[in-house]
Amino acid sequence: MQRENRTFDELTVGETAELKRVCTADDLFVFASASGNFNPMHLPGYDLDHDGRPDEVTAPGMWVASLISAVLGTILPGAGTLYRSQSFEFLGRARAGDDLVARVRVTAKHDDGTVTLATSVHREEGEEELLRGEALVTAPSTKLQYEEQDMPGLVVQRHRHFDALVAQAEPLPPLIVAVVAPEEPNALGGALLATRHTLITPILIGDVGKIAAAAAELGESLDGIEIIDIADHAAAANAAVDLVVEGRAAAVMKGHLHTDELLRAVLRKENGLRTGRRLTHIFVMDVPGVPHPLLVTDAAINILPDLATKVDIVQNAIDLALSLGIEQPKVGVLSAVETVNPQIVSSVDAALLSKMAERGQITGGLVDGPLAMDNAINVAAARTKGIVSPVAGRAQVLVVPNLDAGNMVAKQLTYVSHAEGAGLVMGARVPIILTSRADSAKARLASCAVAAIYHARTAGKTRAGGEA
Incomplete structure (x- = not known):
């Protein structure tokens, strides 16, 4: 200028x-x-x-x-x-x-x-x-x-939101988690780190020899930790679901196995963990410079979600945000444009989701769309476009059009904006902690903290309501 x-x-x-x-x-x-x-x-x-x-x-x-x-x-x-x-x-x-x-x-x-x-x-x-x-x-x-001089940007690299989540989860009773195939150091290390922070009590399910070798590589002891020796990954995933059905575990955590193997067990027809909602993945991201956690969904499970699936994606994200203490989550439904264009399906879906929230078909949050990325998270950009909305520029949840877009948004935030991302799958009877081999220790710890907080909040409501 x-x-x-x-x-x-x-x-x-x-x-x-x-x-x-x-x-x-x-x-x-x-x-x-x-x-x-x-x-x-x-x-x-x-x-x-x-x-x-x-x-x-x-x-x-x-x-x-x-x-x-x-x-x-x-x-x-x-x-x-x-x-x-x-x-x-x-x-x-x-x-x-x-x-x-x-x-x-x-x-x-x-x-x-x-x-x-x-x-x-x-x-x-x-x-x-x-x-x-x-x-x-x-x-x-x-x-x-x-x-006007192009001043160098300042990035305050703090992950205060994750620190706050861990601090919030530590006083809670440890969440009993069935950890499937923790057979390499990253997968096992995340579970053991969460155990040290009293966030979880793990039950390790997998090849006992590989688990022991991973622990030795980490220099960690497995004393006092229950281990179920099942070498086959599909069988281990089914055993984890059995523990939940039996009431012995209250969450499932992905280790060193393919996501589809784990979710196949979760969705099995006999004694599975279905609830009637679609399974959807949510990144809870701690982005330096953003004054609140930023939820991004769905970036890992639903490839090309239709409108019905997006309803579940939005509702699952709102439910998780509420459990984390966000009183009335502001949900921005993303598209390439901020006006409805019949040729851009994501813009039409966004408008329909917004109207469905107005009519009570989606509850618990404020939903607005279509919004482009800039005017969803930046107040100045929203003002420039003349968008008047309690969500525009202040979105706490970003609903992406498809998995490609979600994956790009999450990785851009991680590798360009120095964010950390905790991953959780919602829509099952219990939270499913979904981590990646590339995740840092902080991200793995935060994933367990988010699951523990969600379980504590929802379990309390269930007991209060007298439901099974």
Whole structure:
């Protein structure tokens, strides 16, 4: 973007400028690192009230005030402006997620080349004034036209959402998990790591020799862990389902076997784990810079889902999001466009899913579509397109058109945006933990945490309702 400053001679009394900015949690971490102000009130994840819940994050007053500097230095007067003095009166508090507007207005010009400006910052919704003051600056004397610098991006590489999920799951009773074919180090290591964090109690089912060899390679002990020696993968998967049917296990975890072998046992007609819904896969992703977990579905099971399958995909994702504490999940149904085009099937399906949610055929969340990826997760992009919706720009669940798109979205987030992804299959009687050989230890641990939290929340509801 080309910028042009306003010299002292060009400035007129009454001239105004403004800059809009969304306050994100990562802004607060960057400010803390740059300023040295590590007041926990201004950092996500702290429980200052000791009530077991993280407190609402309040932006530091000087971070809000810094938005005034951004207007003065880049817009009015612009490049070449130097501060002489600045007063502030703090009238309210900004919080992570707020849309803010910083404004300046020229109130006086002085013979020494200085300019006085009234300054303020407002919360855009409701125009609540958070800060007001007065700035005295030396205005630029030389005219400058320049291209706005392409600043290097800052990525705050934290996986705070996964840390929070693990912390939430650790106090729960360990989830008894039938782990199928944990016969290589990655598959076994994830189960043992979750065991150390008290998230699960594993029952290992597979070739006992290969399991022991994997443990030896990891330098881990299997003392006290139940192992069922079944070398054949199909038979091991059936044994895992039997444990669930018998009430001895409350989840199934994929080890070193093909996904279809595991799901074939889950879907068997006799004593399987069917519920009447389609099995659907959900990635729970912790994306640096995104202030909430991002659920992506379906990226692993349903290749070309029809509308009926997409209904189950959406409902399963909403149910999981609710169990994770997202009170009213915002579901963005993705397409290549944000308007309905009869030639683009995904746009038509998205509109139908949105209407079905309005009519109560999908419950528990807000569903909107079609949305393109940018205006589903970026408020500014949604505004640019003129999309007015509680979901647009704020989606917590992304429903993709097909498996190809979902796989690409998930891997792009992982390998370009440095995200971690936990994987769970929903739609069966119990959660199915689906991990990949490429998953990190953090992702495997988070997958178990998500399953444990979901089981605890849904089991509690079932007991309360008196259902079998």
